[in-house]
Amino acid sequence: MSGHMNLTLKVWRQKNTQTPGKFVTYKAENISPDMSFLEMLDVVNESLTRKNEEPIYFDHDCREGICGSCSLYINGHPHGPKKAITTCQLHMRTFSDGETITIEPWRSAAFPIVKDLATDRSAFDRIQQAGGYVSINTGGVPDANVIPIPKVIADEAFNSATCIGCGACVAACKNASAMLFTSAKITQLGLLPQGQPERYSRVQAMVAQMDQEGFGNCTNTGACEAECPKEITLNNIAFMNNDFFSAKLFREEHAHDHTGGE
Amino acid sequence: MSLDAKIPQGPLAEKWSKHKFNLKLVNPSNKRKYDIIVVGTGLAGASAAASLAELGYNVKSFCFQDSPRRAHSIAAQGGINAAKNYQNDGDSVYRLFYDTIKGGDYRAREGNVYRLAEVSVNIIDQCVAQGVPFAREYGGLLDNRSFGGSQVSRTFYARGQTGQQLLLGAYSALNRQIHLGKVKMYTRTEMLDVVVVDGHAKGIVTRNLKTGEIETHAGHAVLLATGGYGNVFYLSTNAIGSNVTAAWRAHKRGAYFANPCYTQIHPTCIPVTGDHQSKLTLMSESLRNDGRVWAPKTVETAQKLQKKEIAASDVKEEDRDYFLERKYPSFGNLVPRDVASRNAKEMSDEGKGVGTTGLAVYLDFAEAIQRLGEDTVRAKYGNLFDMYLQITDENPYKQPMRIYPAVHYTMGGLWVDYNLSTNLPGLYAMGECNFSDHGANRLGASALMQGLSDGYFVIPYTLGDYLATIGPKKVDTSHPAFEQTKQDVIAYNNKLLSLKGNKTVVEYHRELGHIMWEYCGMARTEEGLTKAKALIKELKADFWKNAIVTGENEEVNAALERAGRVADFIELGELMVTDALTRRESCGGHFRLESQTEEGEALRDDENFAFVSAWEFTGENEEEVLHKEELIFENVKLTQRSYK
């Protein structure tokens, strides 16, 4: 294994949502190539703490690419330069000794900065709350094998369902569009028989919420797909657009507020 | 106080349905007069909050992450058990019950485990109806896989992301109730205490992690679903934020803590590379179907491997010790998790470990690749091999994987009765944070089952009984106990913030982890545990003198959050050691060197230890008091496990 590295970090520091932020330069010394990117930041934070300085704040939890917490914009790429991984899965052997690394939070009006590198992504939750579900209660449902689902459909639905809600698609997009994220849930449920009864009301409710949150429009540049750690494809956006227009043109009767079938 | 588990009388198979009939009901029009607090949005918490809101209760739901979808349940990989018998291979509720009781080494309650097996089938129906995309066969029906500890195929899965898909299902049900206004969601909010009024839990104190504001919330009942405490070992497969704080603070307000020393150590994790390591990554148990575990026969060879003077491929066949195959000819590499883990540690302890740290053994696929071809091996395990390569930069198709055991799950937790109520009335515990169903060792794919069983199918019934008893009289935060508890929390946080010493909280956490792993991990002795207890006491005293906690309360302050959690882990660590000292038998995931058979296998002592340990907190720096709940077995016969 190669030796340890010394790096220069340019890190966005911002006390809270209201206070303007700025880049601050730090040295990351004696970094092992086996460390993950977040472990490298841990090392920097430990040394800041020992000097009684405020450590750099970033969101993280699982550190294995599944919870969607981590969210750094590294050298101009959400989740860093490698494809199909999250920041917590990025290892320092990707970088070389002496390199300068720029670390920023997601930049989007709909994701206000909470502190330093962490943003408020609750807009994503509100889009899901608007209709990202099947309106059934606990209990009283049919046996799981009553409705067979063709394996190809189940597999496609699964691919869409793997979205981790990290927000890299928004960060990557020059319009800060949330179409990839929103369409992934619409496609998952739209493909499955369980999602059919509310298919058209769901798409309208979720799109309306997405617009209300202030996300931008999609102009098909495909940056979201390229940066998505879970390789959610643009096909999802096509599926959503299709359903959205069908709902508008032919199914106006479904276009009521999505009350979840109380 | 006497411990009444409230297991219903009568035949095993009828206990739950009879009990449901006997429970009091809350009149539908009265349900909206009750406020319920649910802390945690993992499988247990999200499913409970959604189900209770559907019934009409007003629910307040809390999590410390920025979204309920990020609870640690999201990381579960392998699958979820259910006695559907879709494979027609002889599965049944009774068999799932039996496997789980036996897997837990006869330290769980028959009544609870039977109910778990019984409702397991409903869970799968519920999740499919929500649109959870489980794996399917070409005919369109649900697919199953086999898991350790059973001879039938009953594990439902969604690739290697079962936890994610189940949690997103529960999250969607929760979202629907948030949209309908029946659940009020508090994210980035950490519960720091329970408010007790006249002996009943009536609320919680929280810290808003964005502003630092300390707030109080009142409810007719408080439900904790705050996950496991594996991070007491510092390194584990848990998420960084997983912690014991909610359960521990509840314990200090009177809730008993049961079987704290029962932890599960998973044999196949990627080994530690250095002190910088912040967490460990699990490699699925399924790899042991084709991988062969070995270590070099001699210490000299091991040292050469550690110094990289030679590679694994340079070690000749006759110089390798396939120790599991040698010691357990009939089960070989497929011995249960605890046996595999203990043997890997023994090899490393004898100096025969590999990798730069010497804390690893090999899991070798060379023979499988030769037998099946690389393509077949890739089809079976490709994603795991990729993950391994990503983390270690070593190609497992070309050289053996290095693996080492890691802490993975905690069977211990808050003591609860059959209704999931702690001994503190009004306080309930669900999911991994209670102790209930897994005894001394949890079988694979049964934690997800338990979390969802508790949340979807048990608590909606049992909670009603308590609520009907206390009545819908409004509760609010005006009782002085709320202000008092809030002031206690503020004072405690200020004490933490006043620490401006010379050692970081992470360093204390790491040190605690070393002590726990060394003396209260897989193999334990009276002497080691006694030493650990003294070391932890010292660590605690040192922490409260020399730790550094930066920043203030009125801001986002990760240092303060971490300090509070580590302080609780230190106290819990001491109780775990105390519990382990008391339990002078080997069982399930833990091995007391003083209690082994002539062949060196775990020796359970049913005569003296067939009980649940429930610990009562009696005051700061006081010894806790042990209460025993005897375990009664009417249906299964207790036998010693053997895998020779």
Ligand SMILES: Cc1cc2nc3c(=O)[nH]c(=O)nc-3n(C[C@H](O)[C@H](O)[C@H](O)COP(=O)(O)OP(=O)(O)OC[C@H]3O[C@@H](n4cnc5c(N)ncnc54)[C@H](O)[C@@H]3O)c2cc1C
């Ligand atoms: C890597 C890994 C793989 C696994 N694979 C499997 C598997 O294949 N099959 C299986 O059955 N089991 C598996 N398990 C075990 C299983 O995932 C967990 O036991 C289970 O998901 C725990 O669910 P839970 O709802 O109890 O808690 P969690 O999902 O941990 O949720 C805890 C919740 O509590 C909240 N919380 C905690 N403390 C506080 C506080 N003080 N204030 C406010 N909120 C708080 C958190 O925000 C979170 O929402 C695995 C575990 C790991 C670590």
Ligand code: SF4
């Ligand atoms: S679509 Fe991809 S990038 Fe966007 S939130 Fe989901 S996983 Fe992240």
Ligand code: FES
């Ligand atoms: S920390 Fe969970 S995805 Fe990175």
